[in-house]
Amino acid sequence: MNPEERYQSSKKVTLVTLTVNFILSIAKVLVGFICFSQAIVADGIHSISDVISTLAVWIAIRISREPADREHPYGHGKVETIAAKFIGVLLFLTGLIIIKGSIMTIINNDIKEPGVANLWIALISIIVKELMYRYTYKEGKRINNKALIADAQHHRSDSLSSIAALIGVIGAKLGYLIADPVAGLVVALFILHMGYEIFMEAVNELMDKVDDELYQQIREVVCTSEGIIDIRDLRVRSHGPDIFIDLRVVVEDELSVVEGHKISRRAEERIKDSINNIQEILIHIDPVTVHKELQQRRDQKLDV
The missing domain is CATH 1.20.1510.10 (Cation efflux protein transmembrane domain)
Structure with a gap:
């Protein structure tokens, strides 16, 4: 509307x-x-x-x-x-x-x-x-x-x-x-x-209290988006009818800047397609090597 x-x-x-x-x-x-x-x-x-x-x-x-x-x-x-x-x-x-x-x-x-x-x-x-x-x-x-x-x-x-x-x-x-x-x-x-x-x-x-259902819905959409390993620091706030989202996503460390940008754009489009009244989404890209526990988990899967 x-x-x-x-x-x-x-x-x-x-x-x-x-x-x-x-x-x-x-x-x-x-x-x-x-x-x-x-x-x-x-x-x-x-x-x-x-x-x-x-x-x-x-x-x-x-x-x-x-x-x-x-x-x-x-x-x-x-x-x-x-x-x-x-x-x-x-x-x-x-x-x-x-x-x-x-x-x-x-x-x-x-x-x-x-x-x-x-x-x-x-x-x-x-x-x-x-x-x-x-x-x-x-x-x-x-x-x-x-x-x-x-x-x-x-x-x-x-x-x-x-x-x-x-x-x-x-x-x-x-x-x-x-x-x-x-x-x-x-x-x-x-x-x-x-x-x-x-x-x-x-x-x-x-005070920007987050609705749990909305929070989980965003997590599910982002985590099932192609190229994203995990999601960190998800923050959601409402301004009247409008919803503003900023988050950090974890991707493979060998990706180029362009590839990382494409992954974030796909995630953004999926969020807007799934949830109404999204005004703005800010996605920060983190390489998996920044998060040691995720890297170890990934390496263990590769060894198997």
Whole structure:
């Protein structure tokens, strides 16, 4: 997928989610306040954080389009990961705010029976947010956009928190008024957990944590490439959708520079054919004599 197509797809998703989140968040907060539901108000605050996170995604997508330059030789793709980190922090803070509100409601015994409208807004929210999760997650995976995927997880957390809010409202309508603020606490704890997971995933990517499956896939492709004896010092890092690879490969020591170059080019082409979103590969050639244990192993095979 070319960068312009990726940008247009991301733009479409963010505009749709921004519009839906804005309408839904205002509706939930208003209904929650007017119809006396702490759980629905908490859910509405969660949806407001969705609006902010989607705006962050939109800004990140625009910045990530910028081409590589002298100060950013690997491009601006990591801004998408920074946006995901921001979403994690935002979720965590949202959870803390909701916890405070729910606890104060319980302490002050300021609990009223919620109106029926809360049931309807919770049901609508569950359906809409689950659909938004599936739509955003599918597109995020398709174009490999970390910020969109994090935003999709935010939608899922909103859908699940609406389920908790719905249960709380039903409990309160059945006479258990404490169920509503308790549901607000459950919503908050779920949001805290989701925020922590998104934040840590973004931190790991910013620290260039390597996906084991991708690492093993690259090793397998390179080690089965013609002319390569072994692979050393494989390093992989992601910048948004782009993957950068540098590694050292071991070849026979009697090869010419041209022959070594051809071997590295074949390995590079095989990697790009097997794995999507490879932006750049740097391969350093080592003669087998540099690695004594490999040379001894090779000599033993020749003796046999």
